[in-house]
Amino acid sequence: MARQRTDWNPAALREHRERHGLTLEDTGEKLREIAERHSFNIAANFQTIWGHENNIYPGPHYRRAYCLLYGRNEAELGFRRALPGEDAQVEPVATPSNPQLPDQSEAVRAALGSIQEGTEDVSSEELRNRLLGAWRAHSEWTSGQGPTVVLVGGYAGSGKSEFAKFLGRLTGWPILDKDSLTRPLVDQLLVALGGMANDRSSELYREKVRPLEYRCLMEAAWDNVDCGVSTILDAPFVSEFSQSSWMQRFYNRCKSKRVSVATIWVECDPESMRDYIEFRGAARDTWKMEAWDEYLATIDLEMRPQGPHFVVDNRLGAAIAMADQARDVLSGGGL
Structure with missing residues (x-):
């Protein structure tokens, strides 16, 4: 009814x-x-x-x-x-009889005018000015071009997350880290399905949980892209990059949205990967550390993404070391 x-x-x-x-x-x-x-x-x-x-x-x-x-x-x-007090009007769509486009700054300022103080200890004007400044910087940078999606993939301990953070620091683009987005839910879902919270090697995880994990990551990325926001995705992407069909579907969807794509594979040597994994001490890596040789037998160190891609050579931590030096300089450090 x-x-x-x-x-x-x-x-x-x-x-x-x-x-x-x-x-x-x-x-x-x-x-x-x-x-x-x-x-x-x-x-x-x-x-x-x-x-x-x-x-x-x-x-x-x-x-x-x-x-x-x-x-x-x-x-x-x-x-x-x-x-009460509603009198704001949006600008009409330009027509031949009204050829002048509305002033963009004024339109944005008017839209931000809906933000008002809810308590006395905040300043809506300060927030509006900050948002307006961010819009101006964003519009100048993206003028004439669509957003970009950067996929940063690699095996556990390859240094992909550190490199993704370096790119985020340089560009100001948001980073969507798969583990940060989904780990608490994934842990509880595994338990609810009768598995172990930190399991990332069983068939239960691969067949029932992992697809949902990556779906959450990609849906969050599309939300950003639909707002014109370039985004960096940080995840292993091992299965995805290995499938030319997945890569083609992803590129086609991005093309339909006028989004450019950069696929980056971070390669690393086994010794450095083990060093990174031991250092972070994550519970989800327990099986890898307990059966390191068995784990190595399951991965292809010569793997490369199917389709156009870039490679970051992080063997012996070389790429991350250079990124650290760059970050130090950008933050005012250095000798």
Whole structure:
């Protein structure tokens, strides 16, 4: 049963369309253009528009698109009652009769104006200025280009996480570390399925848990990418990089989103890997350390990703040592 919306006035939507001199077909076309720019899930046509102007309440993405098209908020378009003091308007979509694009800084500043102090010990103006400055730096850096996804993979103890952190420090791009994102849930899921919390070598982990682990990582990455945020992913990616089909699907999806990809494989010698693993002392590495020769027999030290990729030679810790030197210089150190 449909929810009753006593504050909804569908006639207001038709009035705004007619005021703009748009037909039902014109409106559908403009809504589809807005949907493409903002990744809204709508497929507007004249029948859809007619329904919204009569007896079908639009979904959230449609309402947002209407607000952008007509330059009005939801209350002004008759979707709901106005909030106290609600008078902000969004800029209309540029048309031949209105060729001037809205001022970007003012539009961002107006949107940030919704952030207000909840308590007396915070400053909304300080936060807004910080966010505005970050937007300006981001927009200048990414002007004319889409976001980038960097996949940093390698065996346990190869130094991939340290190298990913180095790239994050240089670029300011967020790092999504698989273990940081999923380890507590993975541990508890293994226990719930009858396994051991720190197990990363059994069939239970490989078949039931690992796919979910990587799915969480990738979904978090797509959330960033959809916001235009370049992202560094830190995970072994051993199985993924070994499959040309997985690599091709990933590249195709990135291409469809106008996202560039950099696949980096961090290679390392067994002695250095063991040294790294012993140093971090993680419980999940217990089996590796107890059966080191058996573990080495399960990995291919000559492995390379299937498809375009870069290689970081971290044998004997050489690459990480250089990254450490660079970090020291950037932080004002050095002799």
